[in-house]
Amino acid sequence: xxxxxxxxxxxxxxxxxxxxxxxxxxxxxxxxxxxxxxxxxxxxxxxxxxxxxxxxxxxxxxxxxxxxxxxxxxxxxxxxxxxxxxxxxxxxxxxxxxxxxxxxxxxxxxxxxxxxxxxxxxxxxxxxxxxxxxxxxxxxxxxxxxxxxxxxxxxxxxxxxxxxxxxxxxxxxxxxxxxxxxxxxxxxxxxxxxxxxxxxxxxxxxxxxxxxxxxxxxxxxxxxxxxxxxxxxxxxxxxxxxxxxxxxxxxxxxxxxxxxxxxxxxxxxxxxxxxxxxxxxxxxxxxxxxxxxxxxxxxxxxxxxxxxxxxxxxxxxxxxxxxxxxxxxxxxxxxxxxxxxxxxxxxxxxxxxxxxxxxxxxxxxxxxxxxxxxxxxxxxxxxxxxxxxxxxxxxxxxxxxxxxxxxxxxxxxxxxxxxxxxxxxxxxxxxxxxxxxxxxxxxxxxxxxxxxxxxxxxxxxxxxxxxxxxxxxxxxxxxxxxxxxxxxxxxxxxxxxxxxxxxxxxxxxxxxxxxxxxxxxxxxxxxxxxxxxxxxxxxxxxxxxxxxxxxxxxxxxxxxxxxxxxxxxxxxxxxxxxxxxxxxxxxxxxxxxxxxxxxxxxxxxxxxxxxxxxxxxxxxxxxxxxxxxxxxxxx
Amino acid sequence: xxxxxxxxxxxxxxxxxxxxxxxxxxxxxxxxxxxxxxxxxxxxxxxxxxxxxxxxxxxxxxxxxxxxxxxxxxxxxxxxxxxxxxxxxxxxxxxxxxxxxxxxxxxxxxxxxxxxxxxxxxxxxxxxxxxxxxxxxxxxxxxxxxxxxxxxxxxxxxxxxxxxxxxxxxxxxxxxxxxxxxxxxxxxxxxxxxxxxxxxxxxxxxxxxxxxxxxxxxxxxxxxxxxxxxxxxxxxxxxx
Numbered sequence: 001x002x003x004x005x006x007x008x009x010x011x012x013x014x015x016x017x018x019x020x021x022x023x024x025x026x027x028x029x030x031x032x033x034x035x036x037x038x039x040x041x042x043x044x045x046x047x048x049x050x051x052x053x054x055x056x057x058x059x060x061x062x063x064x065x066x067x068x069x070x071x072x073x074x075x076x077x078x079x080x081x082x083x084x085x086x087x088x089x090x091x092x093x094x095x096x097x098x099x100x101x102x103x104x105x106x107x108x109x110x111x112x113x114x115x116x117x118x119x120x121x122x123x124x125x126x127x128x129x130x131x132x133x134x135x136x137x138x139x140x141x142x143x144x145x146x147x148x149x150x151x152x153x154x155x156x157x158x159x160x161x162x163x164x165x166x167x168x169x170x171x172x173x174x175x176x177x178x179x180x181x182x183x184x185x186x187x188x189x190x191x192x193x194x195x196x197x198x199x200x201x202x203x204x205x206x207x208x209x210x211x212x213x214x215x216x217x218x219x220x221x222x223x224x225x226x227x228x229x230x231x232x233x234x235x236x237x238x239x240x241x242x243x244x245x246x247x248x249x250x251x252x253x254x255x256x257x258x259x260x261x262x263x264x265x266x267x268x269x270x271x272x273x274x275x276x277x278x279x280x281x282x283x284x285x286x287x288x289x290x291x292x293x294x295x296x297x298x299x300x301x302x303x304x305x306x307x308x309x310x311x312x313x314x315x316x317x318x319x320x321x322x323x324x325x326x327x328x329x330x331x332x333x334x335x336x337x338x339x340x341x342x343x344x345x346x347x348x349x350x351x352x353x354x355x356x357x358x359x360x361x362x363x364x365x366x367x368x369x370x371x372x373x374x375x376x377x378x379x380x381x382x383x384x385x386x387x388x389x390x391x392x393x394x395x396x397x398x399x400x401x402x403x404x405x406x407x408x409x410x411x412x413x414x415x416x417x418x419x420x421x422x423x424x425x426x427x428x429x430x431x432x433x434x435x436x437x438x439x440x441x442x443x444x445x446x447x448x449x450x451x452x453x454x455x456x457x458x459x460x461x462x463x464x465x466x467x468x469x470x471x472x473x474x475x476x477x478x479x480x481x482x483x484x485x486x487x488x489x490x491x492x493x494x495x496x497x498x499x500x501x502x503x504x505x506x507x508x509x510x511x512x513x514x515x516x517x518x519x520x521x522x523x524x525x526x527x528x529x530x531x532x533x534x535x536x537x538x539x540x541x542x543x544x545x546x547x548x549x550x551x552x553x554x555x556x557x558x559x560x561x562x563x564x565x566x567x568x569x570x571x572x573x574x575x576x577x578x579x580x581x582x583x584x585x586x587x588x589x590x591x592x593x594x595x596x597x598x599x600x601x602x603x604x605x606x607x608x609x610x611x612x613x614x615x616x617x618x619x620x621x622x623x624x625x626x627x628x629x630x631x632x633x634x635x
Numbered sequence: 636x637x638x639x640x641x642x643x644x645x646x647x648x649x650x651x652x653x654x655x656x657x658x659x660x661x662x663x664x665x666x667x668x669x670x671x672x673x674x675x676x677x678x679x680x681x682x683x684x685x686x687x688x689x690x691x692x693x694x695x696x697x698x699x700x701x702x703x704x705x706x707x708x709x710x711x712x713x714x715x716x717x718x719x720x721x722x723x724x725x726x727x728x729x730x731x732x733x734x735x736x737x738x739x740x741x742x743x744x745x746x747x748x749x750x751x752x753x754x755x756x757x758x759x760x761x762x763x764x765x766x767x768x769x770x771x772x773x774x775x776x777x778x779x780x781x782x783x784x785x786x787x788x789x790x791x792x793x794x795x796x797x798x799x800x801x802x803x804x805x806x807x808x809x810x811x812x813x814x815x816x817x818x819x820x821x822x823x824x825x826x827x828x829x830x831x832x833x834x835x836x837x838x839x840x841x842x843x844x845x846x847x848x849x850x851x852x853x854x855x856x857x858x859x860x861x862x863x864x865x866x867x868x869x870x871x872x873x874x875x
Contacts, residue, residue: 435731435732436732437732437733437773442732442733442737446740446750446753446754447750449747450744450745450747453744460732461732541728542730545728545730546745547713547716548687548689548716548722548728549716549717549722549741549742549745549789550713550714550716550717550718550742550745550746550793551713551717551745552709552710552713552714553709554710626689626690626691627684627689627690628680628681628684628689628690629690631689631724631726631728632680
């Protein structure tokens with residue numbers, strides 16, 4: 001117990017002695033742990049709003065899409081077969097309207113079905129407003145309230161002749177409000193209202209669950225750029241459907257089950273009983289809820305690798321800072337050992353300092369992540385209600401604290417053991433750790449201009465620090481390239497869509513990426529400065545000596561900056577394929593997006609310029625010390 | 636070769652003001668060996684640092700080879716240190732990770748000499764100081780005397796106008812001191828201007844002129860003859 005107390009006291013005194021470094025360590029680990037917390041607590045945050053929307057609209061447990069042809073099928077926000085094409089449903093082409101009615105009757109009277117609404121006729125159309133042309137699926141509804149899936153109005157009024165109610169997220173993306181004029185296949189309509197529904201996945205993922213009728217040929221729809229949903233009167237939808245031709249007739253039937261949880265089992269059982277044909281598609285409310293969660297799922301796909309990148313950067317920060325601290329504290333180690341401290345005690349005391357910081361940073365990260373999560377957990381305009389409070393469970397807290405401790409431990413263990421092994425006499429004399437000798441690099445450097453000569457020799461002196469610097473830059477460039485790949489893909493989609501329509505998921509992802517990029521760049525900049533400062537301190541004797549031998553301050557500071565740029569170059573180059581790979585992995589669909597070469601070259605060059613610029617500051621400060629004073633101290 | 640007028644170097648202010656160098660006037664002729672003696676803390680090393688442009692004077696004027704350097708930019712001072720002045724330190728200050736020959740060629744590389752030329756000159760200097768067989772040894776593999784000889788060779792690499800030596804034998808035993816003295820004797824004979832700071836009377840006795848310092852000021856000046864005639868080692872009483 002007394003030993004534990006001693007270690008704790010030593011650790012706390014050590015931290016108090018270096019408040020600035022402790023603050024930097026705290027900042028680095030907090031950034032990583034806060035991001036990780038946000039990624040973890042976002043699980044399931046949209047379930048609450050979906051449930052609220054389902055309750056408010058008496059949402060269906062099963063949505064049946066009935067049609068003769070032209071109905072989009074298959075998972076994902078893909079296009080649909082061309083108009084007039086075969087209805088490629090899982091159970092083959094459909095029959096006549098009479099057959100559709102028979103299917104509807106069969107479903108309505110199926111075992112477990114307790115209520116229904118519809119079938120409602122659907123039509124695909126092209127919506128035009130203010131120069132935008134977007135595909136839309138419109139559903140014909142009566143003036144009376146439907147027993148199942150009555151969309152909840154959030155603005156305006158329900159459908160009327162010549163009036164359309166738009167799904168709220170879609171209306172928001174279009175930038176329209178109640179009273180605005182639009183056209184559907186050239187016919188004028190007025191926006192009568194905005195509403196939400198639990199029967200369809202909101203814009204831009206209407207087709208996510210595999211059932212949408214947009215009236216736009218598949219080869220004209222871009223992947224991921226979804227269609228919208230609207231409701232008009234039944235006579236209006238009939239007019240629109242008639243323009244598409246009788247073979248395109250499609251209907252939607254909403255069903256309530258006695259046991260909503262059994263919706264997937266109901267669908268499986270139905271298809272087993274109808275091997276030769278049935279509705280084009282049956283959707284369970286669970287699959288619609290999954291589509292609703294895409295907004296947040298995408299955020300998680302951004303945040304999770306982002307948290308790992310920040311964690312790696314934090315580890316590099318901690319390693320450099322700890323190594324710097326250890327080199328400054330050689331004498332303290334010597335004193336501890338001289339008064340009877342065992343190597344084990346010395347190592348534990350040094351480790352404890354950083355583990356205390358790691359725990360503090362993890363707690364700070366948990367608090368920040370928990371407070372920030374609701375800001376990014378908004379379910380979007382497609383649902384009503386606020387998200388349930390992101391749940392910070394013991395498991396999440398444990399994971400975040402464990403990751404923070406691992407970061408600190410991985411970065412501290414080697415320097416702590418090394419310090420503990422230092423000879424007492426050597427440590428008391430505050431002898432600097434002898435530099436490494438790399439004969440080949442020294443020989444090569446002799447043939448280079450003075451700044452490169454210095455830079456290369458400084459790299460050769462401390463190869464581990466150079467590796468850390470390179471790793472830090474590689475992680476940063478990996479993140480930047482992944483962000484650029486995202487923007488490239490998003491840009492391609494925007495160009496292809498030519499609709500100028502906002503994509504709430506892409507916008508949210510962009511916001512997340514911006515925050516992550518700022519955090520990554522900040523930590524990387526911090527790393528660059530700290531590494532440069534550690535190099536300046538470590539090389540103060542050799543740089544002072546070089547100045548005594550005739551090197552100008554500019555040559556020396558350029559050499560110190562070069563020492564950071566040399567490892568940054570391979571780090572930046574390695575980061576390019578890693579970033580492309582990270583984006584492919586994080587996008588889930590395995591998209592390999594290679595941004596334009598000049599973007600990548602720009603990232604690499606900009607990184608090197610920024611590293612040179614940032615490190616020149618501590619380098620210049622380092623060369624301000626009078627040569628005589630430095631050499632006098634080292635004598 | 637070297638001229639100082641009313642040279643001052645002060646640290647601190649008010650009650651804690653320290654006059655490390657206090658209104659010093661000095662002239663060193665080309666080819667002359669000057670020894671500066673005095674107790675520890677009298678300002679000898681500070682004076683040497685000022686003369687070599689390693690530190691800046693608080694007041695006064697300083698010329699090296701006719702060039703006024705007390706108001707020179709750091710860049711200009713670097714040029715002076717590169718080609719006009721060679722330093723020898725008590726603690727040798729060799730770079731630990733560089734071999735003897737690499738340490739000697741460093742000032743030549745800093746002066747932008749081609750690598751091959753620098754290596755040739757470094758090898759030649761190593762040969763002159765009798766350490767040709769130690770060219771590839773690291774400082775940690777050399778004795779104190781050998782390290783100091785390497786440091787002297789490094790100071791001579793760019794053929795400086797003046798060599799400034801700060802307690803060059805302070806860290807050496809008698810035998811190593813003798814090795815260094817012999818080297819200085821050869822430099823003296825070759826007409827090299829030398830300023831040696833020491834508190835060792837045997838070293839001082841080898842100079843042409845001896846200046847005594849106390850509290851930052853010159854208190855005595857003696858012209859010697861031993862430095863220009865006879866054996867330095869014998870005068871210093873180091874040879875049996």
